[in-house]
Amino acid sequence: MRPKAKLxxxxxxxxxxxxxxxxxxxxxxxxxxPGAVExxxxxxxxxxxxxxxxxxxxxxxxxxPVLAGHDAPYQLDAGDRLRVQVFGQEGLTNSYIVDAAGNIxxxxxxxxxxxxxxxxxxxxxxxDRLRAGYIRNPHVSVEVEVxxxxxxxxxxxxxxxxxxxxxxxxxxxxxIAGGFAPRANKGxxxxxxxxxxxxxxxxxxPDMPLRPGDTLTVRERWF
Numbered sequence: 001m002r003p004k005a006k007l008x009x010x011x012x013x014x015x016x017x018x019x020x021x022x023x024x025x026x027x028x029x030x031x032x033x034p035g036a037v038e039x040x041x042x043x044x045x046x047x048x049x050x051x052x053x054x055x056x057x058x059x060x061x062x063x064x065p066v067l068a069g070h071d072a073p074y075q076l077d078a079g080d081r082l083r084v085q086v087f088g089q090e091g092l093t094n095s096y097i098v099d100a101a102g103n104i105x106x107x108x109x110x111x112x113x114x115x116x117x118x119x120x121x122x123x124x125x126x127x128d129r130l131r132a133g134y135i136r137n138p139h140v141s142v143e144v145e146v147x148x149x150x151x152x153x154x155x156x157x158x159x160x161x162x163x164x165x166x167x168x169x170x171x172x173x174x175x176i177a178g179g180f181a182p183r184a185n186k187g188x189x190x191x192x193x194x195x196x197x198x199x200x201x202x203x204x205x206p207d208m209p210l211r212p213g214d215t216l217t218v219r220e221r222w223f
Contacts, residue, residue: 079148155184
């Protein structure tokens with residue numbers, strides 16, 4: 001009977017040693033999860049250059065008045081220098097600069113607001129004031145002696161403020177500013193113009209006529 005007892009103890013000992021090892025190995029085997037979803041690979045972000053502004057033509061669109069504005073009567077503003085002539089009144093005939101407030105100051109009648117007016121309208125205003133107690137039948141003429149400057153910024157060789165020349169175009173303004181800089185986008189030139197008290201901006205072509213007070217911005221090319 002003793003040999004069988006020893007065999008039983010040996011069997012129990014082997015089971016005690018082998019079984020935990022099998023359980024321990026199985027603890028590291030993860031069963032397959034049929035519901036698991038593999039994560040999609042992350043694609044790198046793509047940075048795109050901003051699309052250029054569309055060219056707006058004078059025949060339509062919200063900025064048509066801006067491009068057609070060179071045909072409208074010229075409206076005065078700060079920086080213009082006017083030649084006011086009152087016939088027979090040498091003391092009133094003189095040159096006057098429109099100040100930052102949009103006024104000119106004349107003898108007898110004082111400050112005259114001229115911003116947004118044409119030269120013909122200013123002549124009528126001065127005539128009406130002189131007629132009201134100073135001169136019986138005044139004859140007044142007003143003309144622009146020197147226009148206010150235009151501005152050109154961005155990718156030109158000499159950006160800044162320049163005197164306006166009648167019949168000037170965008171191309172002429174770029175030439176005055178020393179030409180295009182190496183990084184200039186010659187097809188992306190923005191015009192900012194004060195039209196009826198509102199500043200509007202539009203992309204323009206080289207043959208676009210300029211007006212005094214306009215601001216041009218030549219933008220940089222991406223490639």
